[in-house]
Amino acid sequence: MTHLHDGHPSASPAASHPETRGFPLGEECVLGLMLEARAKANPDKVFAIFEDGATWTYAQALEEVRTTAGALRDLGVREGELVGIWLPNGKPALRVWWAINYLGAVAVPINTAYKGALIEHVLRDSAVSLLVAHHELVPRLDAVEHEALRTVVVLGGRVTPEARGAETVPAERLWASDTTPLARAADRKPWDLELIVYTSGTTGPSKGVMMPYFQIHQAMLTYQWLSADDRFLINLPLFHVSGLGAALVPLQYGASFAMVADFSTTTFWDVVRRYDCTAVLLMGVMATFLMKATPSPRDRDHPLRLVQMVPLAEDAQAFHERFGVDVYTCFNMTEISSPLLAGPQPSPIGSCGRLRPGIEARIVDEHDLDVPEGETGELILRSELPWAMMSGYLNRPDATAEVWRNGWFHTGDVFRRDETGAYFFVDRVKDALRRRGENISSYELEAEVCRHPAVREAAAIAVPSPVGEDDVMVVVAPVPGVEIDPEDLLRQLVDQLPHFMVPRYVRVVPDLPKTPTAKVQKHLLRSEGAVEGTYDREATGFKVARQRLSR
Structure with a gap:
């Protein structure tokens, strides 16, 4: 059995560590103790509504x-x-x-x-x-x-x-x-x-x-606009930090929630009305999909009043005006605790917000030296309070040390900051992809692609999607003397990968472009994008079905 008794497997805080000096009591942030305190204070208050009709006080x-x-x-x-x-x-x-x-x-x-x-x-x-x-x-x-x-x-x-x-x-x-x-x-x-x-x-x-x-408690400061009278709609999965956080928000603020299986553009407003929801988190392209839906006379006929939109879409102001809701935004990662917040109706558009109290941030070059104001660099962070960010990566002391080098957490994301203190996401230093709200490891995708007997090497890259975030392309080079059939490759990937990781585009090249040290030059592939001859499974009608589990 694997046991981790403390915040880090090799380090235990001193037993005398005070729960004062800005630190909360256990019932203010420890889930079990917080649930006991809420049940004692408001035992009969409706707390949860589920899709099968069940409710919990x-x-x-x-x-x-x-x-x-x-x-x-x-x-x-x-x-x-x-x-x-x-x-x-x-x-x-x-x-x-x-x-x-x-x-x-x-x-x-x-x-x-x-x-x-x-x-x-x-x-x-x-x-x-x-x-x-x-x-x-x-x-x-x-x-x-x-x-x-x-x-x-x-x-x-x-x-x-x-x-x-x-x-x-x-x-x-x-x-x-x-x-x-x-x-x-x-x-x-x-x-x-x-x-x-x-x-x-x-x-x-x-x-x-x-x-x-305590990290999760601090991340909940994202929702400081929530009150005990609100009902939060949870439509994000409980295996993502966004869905996990959405389930803890109502508990922390003494509010209630309604939980559904997932997000649906066609049923979203009906769900909001059915469960009398007043607040929701819209991740990725969810807000875009709602805006692209045909306008309806009922666009403002709903109880929703607060939307946390991440990232802040270009049409956030139009969303506010069309649906009559206040829009907020933030920046977060699984490893940190919502350091950037903004709203309602944050400006300027495209900003991830400004620093919340208790967080320090710098924008630095590859040597961790500050870049001039207004220029781009990697966003690095630290907290004034301990335990407000991750305790590390499980079984990965090397990766933990790398991301925490020089006493700062390195986000791996390129940002810039304007003269007002607003932060803007520019690009990813890391080679991750994001599609339909899911983070995709290019490393893991490339490993699966290379399992195909005709593939010698592969590079997974992001290409712009018309609905926001990324579409996924794999650029593959064949084994000598063998041809790669994109459909055959995709059929194998459908059997081995989650639906969201299956690439939309397959481009076949003789060899991947490389540096003198044999590193793949993905920036060249990104700049070329979906050139003529690239296989597009959506254009050919190759469908990838999402498995829906029985209720």
Whole structure:
């Protein structure tokens, strides 16, 4: 079993570390203690509404979490242990996550689109011994190595599928009526770990970001405009930091939430009206899709009043005027805690906001020297308070040291700052891609492309998308004497990759352009883009379906 008892596996804060001098009490930021405090103060207040019609008051939420925590304890989970969650949005996913933390363990949410090498890497890197998984995902475990995994708790399905090398038990064990609930939350501290969230790698496999409770508490300052009277709409997945944060916002502010499976342009406003939602986070192109929908007489007939738009779209002001909502924005990463905030109706358009109190920022060159005001460079950050950013990357002290060099967290993103203190995102230093709200590791995508027997080498790059963010292109060079069939390559990738990682474009070249030190010159490929002869699967009708799990 993997256990992490403190904010970092090799360093424990002194027992006398005060919960004063700007530091919160446990019930102000530690999930289990915060849930107990909310349930005591407002036991009958409606807290959660789910898509299946179920509702929780604060008292009921605490009761359900206590029961599930007791069941996890009976299955052998102990404080500090890492526990995997491989579930779609819904009451079970939230209940399991909060029960893991209530017990004092560390939750490891996993993308439900992962398969093959991606899920194998997460299981091997985290070494979780217990995984709670949707029954349609369990068969994927047969194709991968997972030495540490001993128990798979299976949600749904008439028959509990087998998982090679692990015992499978039905999820009914987690909420059985004869389970003795956990009497009280584990006494965790703000610097203890709450979550390990895997974020896309750029020069290697995805890294597990170790997130202490206080980091997440600080990230919630993004939503300081929320009140206890608001109802937050959660339509982002609970395996992304955006969805995880959206689920914690209402708890921190004593508000309520409605949770749905995902975002849909066609049903968004109906969902807002049905659940009487007043606030929402719109990531990536979600706001653009809503703006491109046909105008309706009901565009202002809804209870929504606050939208957190990330990034701030060019038509943010038009969004505000059309739908009658206040627009806010921020900049965040899994590793940090929302250092830049702006709104309502932030200006200038394109800005990620200004520094919130307690955060320092610099824009630097490749040697960590400040660039002149107005010029571009990498954004680096640090916090006045400890534990307000990640504790490091799991099992990656080298990567942790690299990103924290010279005492500053290096975002890997190019920014500029204007004379008013507004920050503007310019480009990515890192070689990650972002499509439809999903971060994509070029390293992992290239590794899968190169598994095709006709491919000698590959480079994954971003090309502009007409709806914002990126479309994905792979530039491939063939094995000598062999031709690459783009459709055949894509068919193999569909079987091995999440839907969002399957490239739109395939360009075949004799050789990839390289520097004298044999590094691929991706900037040349980006500047050329989708040249004539590039295969475009959307133009040819090659469809990539997103797997939708049964409810």
